[in-house]
Amino acid sequence: MRKRGPAEVKCDACGGTGHQPAHEIEPGGRIFPGCCTKCGGKGHISKAG
Numbered sequence: 001m002r003k004r005g006p007a008e009v010k011c012d013a014c015g016g017t018g019h020q021p022a023h024e025i026e027p028g029g030r031i032f033p034g035c036c037t038k039c040g041g042k043g044h045i046s047k048a049g
């Protein structure tokens with residue numbers, strides 16, 4: 001059997017941390033919740049298919 005990669009890939013949006021950088025603050029005092037919206041805070045994304 002050939003070597004296969006993991007079914008889940010590290011989220012490149014947060015770097016696998018599961019949360020976005022803290023410097024993402026919107027004007028008006030609205031602060032991001034910190035949870036990465038791309039991976040849903042998991043830090044990794046399941047490969048489709």
Ligand SMILES: [Zn+2]
Nearest residue numbers: 011014036039
């Ligand atoms: Zn992410």
